[in-house]
Amino acid sequence: MMEEHGLLEKLRLGDKAAFNELVKLYSNRVINTCYRFLLDKEDAEDISQEVFIEVFQSVRSFRGDAKLSTWIYRIAVTRSLDEIKKRKRKKRISSLSKVFHIDEVGHWITGGVMPDRSIGEKEKMNEIRQALNTLPDSQRVVFTLSKIEGYTNGEIAEIMNTTTVAVESLLYRARKKVSNELEKILKN
Numbered sequence: 126m127m128e129e130h131g132l133l134e135k136l137r138l139g140d141k142a143a144f145n146e147l148v149k150l151y152s153n154r155v156i157n158t159c160y161r162f163l164l165d166k167e168d169a170e171d172i173s174q175e176v177f178i179e180v181f182q183s184v185r186s187f188r189g190d191a192k193l194s195t196w197i198y199r200i201a202v203t204r205s206l207d208e209i210k211k212r213k214r215k216k217r218i219s220s221l222s223k224v225f226h227i228d229e230v231g232h233w234i235t236g237g238v239m240p241d242r243s244i245g246e247k248e249k250m251n252e253i254r255q256a257l258n259t260l261p262d263s264q265r266v267v268f269t270l271s272k273i274e275g276y277t278n279g280e281i282a283e284i285m286n287t288t289t290v291a292v293e294s295l296l297y298r299a300r301k302k303v304s305n306e307l308e309k310i311l312k313n
Contacts (some may be wrong), residue, residue, distance in 0.1 A: 129193050136184045148177055155201045162205035177203045195283040264299035271296050
């Protein structure tokens with residue numbers, strides 16, 4: 126395995142072998158990152174291909190302010206979020222329900238059948254869906270990267286091109302908001 130600086134220089138020169146090595150080094154991690162957002166293997170694989178195409182096309186303009194791997198993951202997160210916006214974020218909600226250990230709620234939210242459920246419970250599910258959709262994108266990204274992906278706050282700060290303090294603040298607010306909203310709804 127070649128060091129990151131050497132790999133970057135070869136990539137900037139258009140070296141296809143270096144690009145193949147880059148894909149070998151990072152493809153599993155990029156696919157996993159995309160999957161954590163998209164919750165669909167095929168979609169994650171498609172988006173990861175787009176990520177590497179973007180890396181190949183824009184590596185010459187990469188300034189090197191962050192590590193190459195961080196830049197790649199930042200592209201993966203951005204591409205994944207773009208895909209989520211296209212799909213109206215419906216599938217990702219089920220991951221949040223698993224984090225909060227309310228799998229049945231996740232099943233309902235993602236369109237699962239609710240046998241013998243009253244209209245009142247259907248209304249509650251709409252309220253839960255609304256609570257999860259109240260998170261701003263930045264809080265959703267931090268929450269997903271931290272609680273689902275397992276990144277540290279420092280790594281998230283690099284990926285999002287922000288400070289660790291900002292990440293901690295976003296994560297705190299996201300957890301609090303989602304927990305409070307779900308708790309209120311589930312108590313009713």
